[in-house]
Amino acid sequence: MNIPAELKYSRDHEWVxxxxxxxxxGITDYAQSQLGDVxxxxxxxxxxxxxxxxxxxxxxxxxxxxxxxxxxxGEIVKINDALTDTPEIMNEDPYGEGWIAVIKxxxxxxxxxxxxxxxxxxxxxxxxx
Amino acid sequence: xxxxxxxPLYETHLEHGGKIVEFGGWLLPVQYxxxxxxxxxxxxxxxxxxxxxxxEVLVKGDDALAFLQNxxxxxxxxxxxxxxxxxxxxxxxxxxxxxxLIYKQGEEDYLLVINAANIEKDWQWMQENKGxxxxxxxNVSAKTAQLAxxxxxxxxxxxxxTDTKLEELAYYWFLxxxxxxGKETLISRTGYTGEDGFEIYCQAEDAAELWAAIMAAGKPxxxxxxxxxxxxxxxxxxxxxxxxxxxxxxxxxxxxxxGMFVKLDKGEFNGQAALAQQKKNGVKRKSVGFVITGRGIAxxxxxxMAEGRRIGTVTTGTYAPTLEKNIGLALVETEFAxxxxxxxxxxRGKNVAAQVIPKPFYKRxxxxx
Numbered sequence: 001m002n003i004p005a006e007l008k009y010s011r012d013h014e015w016v017x018x019x020x021x022x023x024x025x026g027i028t029d030y031a032q033s034q035l036g037d038v039x040x041x042x043x044x045x046x047x048x049x050x051x052x053x054x055x056x057x058x059x060x061x062x063x064x065x066x067x068x069x070x071x072x073x074g075e076i077v078k079i080n081d082a083l084t085d086t087p088e089i090m091n092e093d094p095y096g097e098g099w100i101a102v103i104k105x106x107x108x109x110x111x112x113x114x115x116x117x118x119x120x121x122x123x124x125x126x127x128x129x
Numbered sequence: 130x131x132x133x134x135x136x137p138l139y140e141t142h143l144e145h146g147g148k149i150v151e152f153g154g155w156l157l158p159v160q161y162x163x164x165x166x167x168x169x170x171x172x173x174x175x176x177x178x179x180x181x182x183x184x185e186v187l188v189k190g191d192d193a194l195a196f197l198q199n200x201x202x203x204x205x206x207x208x209x210x211x212x213x214x215x216x217x218x219x220x221x222x223x224x225x226x227x228x229x230l231i232y233k234q235g236e237e238d239y240l241l242v243i244n245a246a247n248i249e250k251d252w253q254w255m256q257e258n259k260g261x262x263x264x265x266x267x268n269v270s271a272k273t274a275q276l277a278x279x280x281x282x283x284x285x286x287x288x289x290x291t292d293t294k295l296e297e298l299a300y301y302w303f304l305x306x307x308x309x310x311g312k313e314t315l316i317s318r319t320g321y322t323g324e325d326g327f328e329i330y331c332q333a334e335d336a337a338e339l340w341a342a343i344m345a346a347g348k349p350x351x352x353x354x355x356x357x358x359x360x361x362x363x364x365x366x367x368x369x370x371x372x373x374x375x376x377x378x379x380x381x382x383x384x385x386x387x388g389m390f391v392k393l394d395k396g397e398f399n400g401q402a403a404l405a406q407q408k409k410n411g412v413k414r415k416s417v418g419f420v421i422t423g424r425g426i427a428x429x430x431x432x433x434m435a436e437g438r439r440i441g442t443v444t445t446g447t448y449a450p451t452l453e454k455n456i457g458l459a460l461v462e463t464e465f466a467x468x469x470x471x472x473x474x475x476x477r478g479k480n481v482a483a484q485v486i487p488k489p490f491y492k493r494x495x496x497x498x
Contacts, residue, residue, distance in 0.1 A: 036148075036358070037165045039448035040426050040455070042477075058477065060426050062164040062447055063358055084424075 001124070002029040004095055008111065009120035010071035012053075015095060016114055018105075023072045026099040027059065027090065030124050036061040038090040041083040044076050044101050052110045057100050059090065068100065072110040078102035136181035137274050137336040145354050153246030155182040157357055164358035168450040171322055171363055175280030176355035177343055180328070181336060182245035184270040186255065192262035193237045200258055200399060201231070202382060204392040208233040213301045213317055216390050217382040218251070219400030223407060224378040225385070227251050228370065230319065232303055240315075242275075244372045258399065274336035278343060279326030279363075281493075282350045287316075287327055289346040295327075310342035321360060323367025323491055359450075366449050368418060368458065368489035374429055374444045375416055375458055383407050384460065386416040386488070415466040416444065418488040419474075420456045423481035427457035427474045433465075434480055435472040440465050443474060451491050457483070 003009070008016040013031035017024040032038065042058040050056040055067035056076070079101045082089060090098040105111070115123060133151045142149065147158025157179065160167060170176045188197060197205045203216035210233055218226045227247040232240040243251045252268055259266070278287060284295050290310045298304060303317035312335040320326040331339055344352065361371070370376050375385050382391050383404060393405050421427060427446030432439045441461030449456045457474070465472055468487050473480035 036160060037163050039165075042425070060448075062362060062450070063159065065426075065428060 001033075001121070002095070003117045003121050005117045007095070007117065008071075008114035009117065009123075010069070010114055011123060012069045012071070013124075014068060014071040016071045016111075018111065021105050021108075022077065023074075023103045023105050024099050025071055025101055025103060027068060027094055028120070029094050032091045032094045032098070035059060035066060035091075036063065038087045041087045041090065041100075043079050043081065043083050046076055046079045049073075049075050049106075050103065052107075052113075059087075070103065071114060072103055072105050074106035075104045076101050077104050134182075136179055137333040138179040138181060138340055141337050141340055142179065142354075147354070147356060150357070152357055153182060153244070155245055157182060158354075159358045160356040161354045164356075164362060165450050167353055167355040167359040168362050170351065170353040171280045171324055171355060171359060172451055173281070174351040174353075175278060175282040175286055175326075175347055176322075176353050176359070177340065177347065178277040178279065178355055178357075178360055179275075179336075179340070180277045180360075181274040181333070183275050184243040184245060184248035184251065184268070185273045185275075185330070186241040186243060186252065187267040187269055188239040188241060188264060189267075190237055190262070190264040192264045193239055196259070196262040196264040197231065197239060198396060198398060199262075200255065201229070202391040202398060202400060202404070203231075204395040205231060205233075205239075206395070210235065211302055211304065213303055213319060215301075217376070217385075217387060218254070219382065219398075219404070220378060221399055221403065223381040223383075223400045223403035225372070225376045225380060225382060226254050226378070227372055228376055228387075232315075232317065234305065247372060272333050274331050274333045274339075276329045276331070276336070276340060276343065277320055277322075277326065278329065278347075278352075279320045279322040279324050280352075281325055282347075282352070283324075283326040286343065286347040286350050286352055290342055300325075310339055310346075312339050314339070321369055322363035323369065323489070324363070324493055361445075362447060362450055365445050365447065365458070366451055366489070366491035370416075371445065375460075380414075380460065381407055381412070384412045384414045384416065411463065413463055414441065414460050415463050416458055416460050417466045417470075417485045418456065418458055418490060419472075419483045420454055420486050421474065421481060421483050422471075423473075423483070425474070425476040425479075425481040426455045427459075427476065427481075427483070432475040433459045433461050433472055433483075434475055435465055440472065446474070449490060456486070456490055458488075
C-alpha cells in the first residue's frame with residue numbers, strides 16, 4: 001500500500017497536501033483499492049465552502065456510491081475537472097492526477113486531527129478499515 | 130442474524146485474492162482483479178464463478194409433474210428429458226416467490242435450482258404446496274457445489290477436461306454423469322451472463338479440485354476467476370432479472386417483462402387467476418431499460434420522475450462496462466414505458482435526464498432471441 005510520507009491523512013481515507021494556507025486533497029491508495037474501479041465522480045463545485053467532515057464529493061464504483069468527506073474546512077478554490085471525463089485516474093494515480101480539489105483552509109486547527117503517514121498506516125492495519 | 134455461510138471454495142477464493150463480501154447469507158468474492166477486467170474477460174474470453182450458494186431441490190414421485198405444474202407458471206409438461214426450463218414461481222396474488230430453473234432428469238424426477246437468498250423461503254413454500262401430491266422433496270443445496278464457466282471460450286476450455294462432446298450440448302440442455310477432470314458432474318449449457326457457457330454441478334468435496342483443474346486448463350485461453358460484481362453487471366447488460374430487484378413478491382412476472390414464461394392455459398397453478406386478470410386488464414407498471422442522457426449513475430431504489438411526480442423506481446442501475454454507458458432498469462407506470470420516452474432519475478435530490486431504450490442492452494453475436 002502506497003502511503004507517501006510527506007502527506008497528511010484523515011480517518012476517512014483522504015490525503016491532504018498542505019502548502020501554506022491551501023490544502024490539496026484526494027483519496028488514498030487504500031481507499032481506491034477498497035472502492036474498486038471508479039466509473040463516476042461528482043466533483044465539488046468551485047468557489048463554494050465546505051465544512052470539515054462533510055461530504056463534498058461523490059465517487060461511484062461499479063458496485064457502490066461513496067461520499068468523500070472534506071478532511072479540512074474552507075473554500076474550494078480549485079477542482080480537478082479531469083475526473084469528470086476520466087474518473088479512472090483516481091484508481092491509477094490517487095496521489096497525483098487523481099487529486100480532487102484544493103481547499104483554502106479556514107481553520108488551521110482542522111490539521112490537528114489529521115494523521116501522519118505512520119499513524120495512517122497503523123490505522124488501516126489495526127482498524128481493518 | 131445467522132452467521133454467513135461459506136461455500137466449499139471459500140479457501141480457494143482467499144488464496145487467489147478474492148475480495149469477500151456477504152451476499153444472500155453467503156461469503157463470496159465480489160471481485161478478484163477488478164469488476165471491469167473480469168467483466169471483459171467473460172465477454173471476450175472466459176470467466177469462472179463459484180455459484181455454490183445457489184439452492185438445489187430434488188422433486189421425485191408419481192405426482193412430480195402435477196406438483197410442479199401447480200407450483201410454477203411455466204408449462205413443465207413441455208420439458209423433455211435432459212432439457213431445462215426457466216420459470217417464475219408465484220404467490221396466489223401473482224407476486225413472485227422466486228425464479229428458478231427446472232431440470233427434467235426423468236419422468237418422475239426433477240431438479241430445481243433456486244436463488245441462494247430464497248432457499249429457506251422457497252423450501253417452506255414448496256412444503257405448503259405439497260398438499261396431497263405424491264411427491265418427495267429433498268433439499269440438496271448443502272452437498273451440491275456449482276461452478277459457472279462462462280464466455281465465448283468456455284467450450285474450448287472445458288473440452289480439455291472431458292470426453293463428452295460439448296458441441297452437441299445445446300443451449301438449455303444438460304447431461305448427467307459427465308466426468309470432468311476425473312470428477313462426476315452434471316453439466317448444463319446455461320448461465321447468467323448473456324454469454325455462452327456451462328454450469329457444472331458437483332459434490333461439495335470435489336469443488337476445489339474441479340476449480341483448480343478448470344483454471345489450469347483455461348490459463349492459455351485467458352480464463353480469469355471472477356466474482357459476483359461482474360456477475361451482476363453481465364446479467365444486467367443482458368437484462369436477465371435478479372430476484373430482489375426486477376422480481377419480488379410485489380412484482381408480477383407480467384410487470385417484470387417475463388410474461389412469456391407464464392402459460393395461462395396450461396391448467397390451474399398458483400397465481401393463475403390474478404395473472405389472467407392482469408393480462409386481461411393490462412399491467413399498470415412495466416419494467417423498462419433506460420440510458421442516462423444527463424450526468425450520473427442510477428442505482429436501485431432511486432425514484433423515476435416525470436410530469437412533476439414520481440412514476441416509478443429504478444430496480445438496477447450502474448455503469449455498463451460493455452456498452453460504456455450509464456444505464457438502468459426501472460419499473461414505471463405503463464404510459465411511460467415506450468421506447469424513446471423521456472423521464473428523469475432523481476439522483477441525490479437532483480433530476481437527471483434519462484430515456485427509455487430497447488432491451489436487452491447486450492446480445493451476443495449469433496444469439497437466438
